[in-house]
Amino acid sequence: MRQEIVGLGVDAGSTTTKLVGVDGRGERIFDRIEPTRPQLQLQVKGLLAVARASGAKEGTPVVATGYGRKLVEDADKRVTEITCHARGVFRSVHHGGTLIDIGGQDAKAIRFDDKGAVQDFAMNDKCAAGTGRFLEVVAGRLGHDLDEFAHLAANAGETTAISSTCTVFAESEIISLIAQGETIEAIARGLHTSLMGRIAALARSVTVTPPLLLSGGVARSPAAQRYLGEALGLPVEVPEGPQLMGAYGAALMALDIADGRG
Amino acid sequence: MSAKYPRAETSGLKKAQYLLGAKVAGGALLKLDRMKLARKLARPPKPGPFGPPLKSSAWLKELITGHYLKGRFASGARPVAWVTSGAPVEPLIALGFFPIYPENHGAVCGIRRSAEEICEEAESAGYSRDICSYARTDIGSMLSGKTPVGRLPPPDLLVCCTNICQTVLLWYRVLAQHFGCPLVNIDTPFLYGEAQEHQIAFVEKQLEELVRAAEEVSGNRLTEKKLHQVTRYSKQATELWAQIIQMGRHRPAPITAFDQFIHLAPIVEMRGEPFTVDYYGALLEELQERAAQGVGALKEEKIRLVWDNLPVWHKVRWLSEVLAESNATLVASTYTNAWGELTEFIDPENPMRSAALTYLHPILNRGTGHKLSLMKGMVESFEADGVILHSDRSCKPYSIGQVDQRERLTKEAGVPALLLEADHNDPRAFSEEQSRARVEAFLEVVEAKA
Numbered sequence: 001m002r003q004e005i006v007g008l009g010v011d012a013g014s015t016t017t018k019l020v021g022v023d024g025r026g027e028r029i030f031d032r033i034e035p036t037r038p039q040l041q042l043q044v045k046g047l048l049a050v051a052r053a054s055g056a057k058e059g060t061p062v063v064a065t066g067y068g069r070k071l072v073e074d075a076d077k078r079v080t081e082i083t084c085h086a087r088g089v090f091r092s093v094h095h096g097g098t099l100i101d102i103g104g105q106d107a108k109a110i111r112f113d114d115k116g117a118v119q120d121f122a123m124n125d126k127c128a129a130g131t132g133r134f135l136e137v138v139a140g141r142l143g144h145d146l147d148e149f150a151h152l153a154a155n156a157g158e159t160t161a162i163s164s165t166c167t168v169f170a171e172s173e174i175i176s177l178i179a180q181g182e183t184i185e186a187i188a189r190g191l192h193t194s195l196m197g198r199i200a201a202l203a204r205s206v207t208v209t210p211p212l213l214l215s216g217g218v219a220r221s222p223a224a225q226r227y228l229g230e231a232l233g234l235p236v237e238v239p240e241g242p243q244l245m246g247a248y249g250a251a252l253m254a255l256d257i258a259d260g261r262g
Numbered sequence: 263m264s265a266k267y268p269r270a271e272t273s274g275l276k277k278a279q280y281l282l283g284a285k286v287a288g289g290a291l292l293k294l295d296r297m298k299l300a301r302k303l304a305r306p307p308k309p310g311p312f313g314p315p316l317k318s319s320a321w322l323k324e325l326i327t328g329h330y331l332k333g334r335f336a337s338g339a340r341p342v343a344w345v346t347s348g349a350p351v352e353p354l355i356a357l358g359f360f361p362i363y364p365e366n367h368g369a370v371c372g373i374r375r376s377a378e379e380i381c382e383e384a385e386s387a388g389y390s391r392d393i394c395s396y397a398r399t400d401i402g403s404m405l406s407g408k409t410p411v412g413r414l415p416p417p418d419l420l421v422c423c424t425n426i427c428q429t430v431l432l433w434y435r436v437l438a439q440h441f442g443c444p445l446v447n448i449d450t451p452f453l454y455g456e457a458q459e460h461q462i463a464f465v466e467k468q469l470e471e472l473v474r475a476a477e478e479v480s481g482n483r484l485t486e487k488k489l490h491q492v493t494r495y496s497k498q499a500t501e502l503w504a505q506i507i508q509m510g511r512h513r514p515a516p517i518t519a520f521d522q523f524i525h526l527a528p529i530v531e532m533r534g535e536p537f538t539v540d541y542y543g544a545l546l547e548e549l550q551e552r553a554a555q556g557v558g559a560l561k562e563e564k565i566r567l568v569w570d571n572l573p574v575w576h577k578v579r580w581l582s583e584v585l586a587e588s589n590a591t592l593v594a595s596t597y598t599n600a601w602g603e604l605t606e607f608i609d610p611e612n613p614m615r616s617a618a619l620t621y622l623h624p625i626l627n628r629g630t631g632h633k634l635s636l637m638k639g640m641v642e643s644f645e646a647d648g649v650i651l652h653s654d655r656s657c658k659p660y661s662i663g664q665v666d667q668r669e670r671l672t673k674e675a676g677v678p679a680l681l682l683e684a685d686h687n688d689p690r691a692f693s694e695e696q697s698r699a700r701v702e703a704f705l706e707v708v709e710a711k712a
Contacts, residue, residue, distance in 0.1 A: 067695065082703035083710075106696065118707045120672055122681070123700055205665065 003029050005056035006258045009250025010044055010075065011084065012036065012068030015104030015132065016217065018247035019047045021056055022255050026091060030054050031244050040071045048074060061257035063250040067105060076257055082110055082121050084249030085215055090116035091252055092239035097211045100203055100228065101245070102218035104132045109203040120206040130198045132218045134167045138191055141171055142184055150221035153188035160190040165198070192227045200231035214238045215245040267444045267478040270418035276338030284335040288328065296324040311586040313514070313558050316521060318545040325541060326527050330370075330411040336360040337415035341480040344417040344437060347530055348425045348624045350448060350617045352496055353473050355534035356488040357480045362414055363531045364400040364437075371399050372575025372687040374410040381688055383408060395656040395687035397433040404440055417443050419479045421472065425450040425627040427659045446475045450621060453628045457619060465618040492534040493617070494610040502542035503529045504602030509549040510593040511644050514558025515566070516549045519592035520582040521559060523573045529601045565590030565708055568640045570633070570667075571652035571660045572597055572686040577694075584698055588705045594644045596636055600625045603636075630663035634670060641675045648678045648708040650701075655685040678711060680704040 005021035021030030064072035124130035139149035219242035256262035383402035685691035
């Protein structure tokens with residue numbers, strides 16, 4: 001028998017749009033990830049149609065999160081990523097901690113307790129230097145995709161220090177480093193340690209309570225896991241499907257609505 | 263003793279124009295305007311989260327417009343002084359000066375969304391974007407003549423007091439050079455704890471020089487009687503303002519800090535005037551009435567917040583609407599409190615010494631511990647659910663210590679606190695979508711805790 005989707009969560013992020021469907025027990029039984037397109041309203045409608053074809057009935061509650069949440073016309077409720085990521089990750093790991101979510105447009109540090117309640121949060125300042133976009137821009141400049149770039153960084157033996165904290169300036173700094181004969185591996189590692197150092201400072205501003213949890217697109221990267229853990233001196237725990245955590249949290253809130261609790 | 267400061271030139275013609283233009287004709291037009299606005303404000307509230315507007319706003323508008331209208335005609339009719347927000351203005355008022363507060367004018371430019379264009383005027387003249395946006399607005403306006411208030415009268419005297427920051431000293435030197443008029447600086451030593459006797463004496467000595475300058479520029483003699491009277495009006499208005507702020511303790515709050523940001527204008531730029539006392543008396547009465555009838559600034563008030571730092575002038579309405587979507591509002595702020603918390607120091611019977619004490623004690627001239635304990639006290643007495651600390655790119659003295667203060671508020675006062683990055687006057691240092699994401703996430707956390 002096909003399981004029934006009773007709650008849907010949409011995470012309309014700056015880089016990717018995610019959809020998660022949960023069953024009556026809150027288990028993730030459906031998900032989709034697509035690059036965010038300019039016509040977000042239409043894109044979400046298309047995703048929801050796919051969910052319906054996969055077992056979501058007409059009228060299944062939808063909760064939207066992410067930067068584009070206001071554009072999701074079918075949403076029954078709109079909730080910020082802070083609450084949704086905390087909810088999704090808590091449900092996945094069943095304990096409290098400090099969650100670092102590195103998305104395309106921003107990075108967040110969220111501390112939640114053993115009941116999943118958010119205690120404190122902080123977001124990076126209004127600049128791309130602390131975000132996934134920083135890695136994406138530089139990787140692209142060096143002719144690699146993000147996965148290859150992370151692989152190079154994770155296995156690098158040496159680090160080249162990157163002094164620019166601005167994405168645009170870092171790009172020009174790297175060009176001169178290559179001209180000076182630095183290896184791409186060492187530069188990749190240097191960029192990761194520089195980025196993770198900034199994110200560690202963000203995390204400290206909310207007081208880090210272990211364990212360290214990681215979500216968002218960048219969380220899949222072995223380099224991000226390694227260098228963030230090193231920056232904070234803590235092991236890193238990554239839930240399954242870290243990129244889906246916002247949409248999962250939103251879907252769990254949609255389930256609350258279905259159960260009359262939302 | 264020969265005169266050190268040049269006397270302001272005045273003429274009978276300019277005086278007559280001032281009397282006719284600003285007082286008689288202007289006054290009548292403003293009265294008419296006030297009546298029209300009062301009728302509009304009396305209409306039933308619009309749909310939406312907000313309660314009925316404050317009726318006193320009609321009078322407030324008359325006062326603010328009237329102030330700048332007088333400014334248009336002041337040059338040559340009255341001696342004009344440009345002063346910082348924390349300047350000891352009482353001797354100037356007693357000597358008949360018309361005061362211009364560039365910071366206040368800057369805020370008007372911010373609210374009217376003309377600050378960016380005016381700042382660019384200063385930037386294109388070589389002033390860095392890292393300089394305070396009030397200073398850039400003022401210097402840009404000085405260089406280009408651009409202002410949303412018609413025309414500002416040039417100063418005959420500049421009075422700068424360092425009790426709010428050190429930028430003002432350099433900024434006023436630029437004004438002095440441009441206008442070629444005397445500048446009196448009142449240097450107020452920073453207070454890490456109690457004010458020391460030698461610090462009070464040091465400021466008092468400088469106030470004597472200010473009086474000399476003001477007397478010579480105006481050509482008038484300062485009488486004890488007049489200074490007592492002006493200081494008394496200052497004290498009365500400050501006392502009323504302190505009571506107005508306290509009205510935010512009612513549930514629902516009959517006045518928000520957003521309202522206070524606007525209704526603050528008279529206590530800043532019309533201190534020492536009898537009409538300011540009358541105005542605040544009426545506003546307090548209106549608020550007492552609203553409180554007795556349970557009328558709030560929000561129709562349904564759920565979340566009560568404290569605000570730290572200057573307002574984001576170009577986003578005051580936007581932020582009040584974002585908060586109101588979640589039935590949240592600001593019930594108090596350290597900023598508006600700054601003009602109410604000095605009441606105890608003002609002594610009309612001892613105006614010079616008490617002015618030295620008063621102007622040593624603004625929040626920005628005291629240690630960061632003072633601000634932290636003030637915020638903790640506000641959280642308790644206003645029964646606030648959280649605190650928003652505006653990290654103001656332009657105002658370093660106000661923003662320093664906020665990272666630590668935020669953490670200690672969450673730990674020691676037990677309330678969620680948010681650091682919101684913006685700039686009080688420069689919209690280019692503000693990102694609306696990112697700020698919205700922070701504020702909304704913060705409100706979700708506050709709501710979940712409440």
